[in-house]
Amino acid sequence: MQDDVLQRVLEIVETDPHSGPSLNLYALLSTLKMENSGYLYMLRKLRDLSPEHRRIAYGLMELMARNGNQGAEWEAAMRTIDAAIKRG
Numbered sequence: 001m002q003d004d005v006l007q008r009v010l011e012i013v014e015t016d017p018h019s020g021p022s023l024n025l026y027a028l029l030s031t032l033k034m035e036n037s038g039y040l041y042m043l044r045k046l047r048d049l050s051p052e053h054r055r056i057a058y059g060l061m062e063l064m065a066r067n068g069n070q071g072a073e074w075e076a077a078m079r080t081i082d083a084a085i086k087r088g
Contacts, residue, residue, distance in 0.1 A: 004059075005056055005059035005060055005062075005063055006060075006063070006074075006077040006081075008056050008059075009025050009026075009029065009056060009060070009081060010077065010080060010081055010084065012025060012053070012056070013025070013026065013081055013084045013085060013088075014084050017084055017085050017087065017088025018088050020048055020049075021049055021050070021053045022085070022088075023085075024045055024048055024049055024053070024057075025049075025053065025056060025057060025060070026081065026085055027041065027045070028041050028045075028057055028060055028061075029060060029078065029081060032060060032061075032063075032064045032069045033069060033074075033078065
């Protein structure tokens with residue numbers, strides 16, 4: 001995967017797909033693929049995350065800032081995470 005942060009999100013989602021952190025990070029990931037909408041994510045949702053999970057969220061935002069939220073590796077990671085959420 002492009003970045004360790006995507007692997008960490010996948011591990012969280014696969015452990016408990018319907019947990020608060022999984023769904024919150026998944027919502028952030030879902031917005032990071034929508035550049036035209038301005039990456040709309042309610043920042044107050046970060047309050048619902050533990051400090052550890054917030055660091056992962058910040059890592060995802062940094063990945064987007066480096067244009068890492070596009071391309072084959074990003075798409076493959078998103079497909080895997082999408083499937084894990086849907087299987088949940």
